[in-house]
Amino acid sequence: MSDELEPVRKYRKAVPEAHRSSLDTRVQWLWHQRFGTVQTIWKESTDPLDKTACTLVLQAVIEMDLNSIELIFQRLEGGAQGDEAVAAGKAAELIL
Secondary structure (H helix, E strand, O other): OOOOOOOOOOOOOOOOHHHOOOHHHHHHHHHOOOHHHHHHHHHHOOOHHHHHHHHHHHHHHHOOOHHHHHHHHHHHHOOOOOHHHHHOOOOOOOOO
């Protein structure tokens, strides 16, 4: 027998309290987690906002749904600016 221990993967079962202030903070935290963590939280959590955020992320990833991915990015980064807003100088400054 080998004396080495096999690694055990334990996924979180809920979004941490520090990231539960809104749906957007949950989506942001979930976006940076492993896929297995998102699946486990979706399966194990009893919080409806946790499940909603997980569903949004899982749908975007599994279905490769560009509309869902765009919605996530809008939540993470803010909405897209129209050409008129950019031309009028109302768009946010870009830091290059």
